Amino acid sequence: MSTAELGLPRVPAKGYPQDVVDRLEPDADAVIARYPVKRSALLPLLHLVQAEEGFVSGDGIRYCAEKLGLSTAEVTGVATFYSMYKRRQVGDFHVGVCTNTLCAVLGGDEIFAELKAHLGVGNDERTAVSPEGRSLTLEHIECNAACDFAPMMTVNWEFFDNMTPDKAKALVDDLLAGRPVVATRGPAVCGFRETERILAGFEDRREDAVHGGGSAGPESLVGLTIAKQRGEQA
Template sequence: MTEQFEFTTNKEQTDHEAVSINGDTSVFGEDVRADAKQIIARYPESRSALLPMLHLVQSVQGCVSAEGIQFCAEQLALSTAEVSAVATFYTMYKRRPCGQHLVSVCTNTMCAALGGDEIYRKVGEHLGVGHDETAGTPGEEGSITLEHAECLAACDLAPVLQVNYEYYDNQTPEQALELVKALQRGEKPAPTRGPALSDFRGAERQLAGFFDDLESTVAGTSAAVETVRGAQLANERGWTAPSMPDDVEMPPLPEKK
């Protein structure tokens, strides 16, 4: 069962401010601290571990809380201001507790032209929420946080959406709505490509670099037919790119300061 937290906020709080959960860093127990040490050990400089550390925090709390920022600062010998500066720069770090699933609908040019805006509208109407809002109690089964995404790097498969960063390609508004309803029922429909669907916190643990079930993580189709069609045509027709001449002078590398 997913652990639930009481969280506090106020009307003046902005999207750049972290909510407070539990009031201290005790939620990050010995197992989490051991994971943090593993992450830090991957890098020659401890501060370089900040991005995966923030994902680790989200795998525990479902967002980057004020306590999560404090935890990262303590582990990496950084100030909370330095951690907050990074956490507020990237949209993948959530400032409020996320639902069991994060649904990201691409509304950039290609997807929007092919129905992405309509998908976002219908899903939002069904859930009764807007961008970066959660239907249901954050963390509970069937709860969903909705967001519109500027680009999901899958224009050849538009319109697309992601659930916990896994792809669902060539969607229609009806298909997207059925997908969301299945998530609310506690089901986990298979993504178009990639591994079996996890929940948001499970995906965050993987982004922190921990693959507790590596075999299932690497299972599934890794590329869509549309994505590799160009390479297949080039191979069939004998097309190749010109090789790089051996006598090309490379620019000097800058001196390390």
């Protein structure tokens, strides 16, 4: 089976155009400078190239390999191991629906089925561009450690808790229409490429980001509250 059939990025004979390289170099060098061994910068550097194109392309793999003194095979192995690195173009927003056990039985499977029908896409597929110029990629995701709030969804890895099919459809409609969307326990959602730049380690400039970021909710703290009431300590 070919790399194309497997969905793996094809590493081309040539890398990024010079103007892209010139744009990436200062940020890539800043990322690499954080690590005493430069190959340790591979994960954030992959997020940086994903911020450039909206996925990790063959050009991005070659760029990372050349910057870090690695083979393209080594970089490809990492880029295809971690699910946060995408091998095809992601829309302006990545929408994930947890279909792991607890979320699934509490409605995650129904949410995912209704979103596929509502958007006209399958798993890991991108919608057409809306009249407002937005698109999104829909994907079923494994557990994101938010079982207290099942069924849950993510938009660019920000949590949306206690979802229902109707709430999910309203959420994606807002995204495609360009209306502001705020995470349940986090900041306002930004675009996928901006999110990737933040994950690469650059400043999160959203005004409410300091107060958000997936903080614990009441459901997560019930056990601690009861323990305090009883005067119990671990």
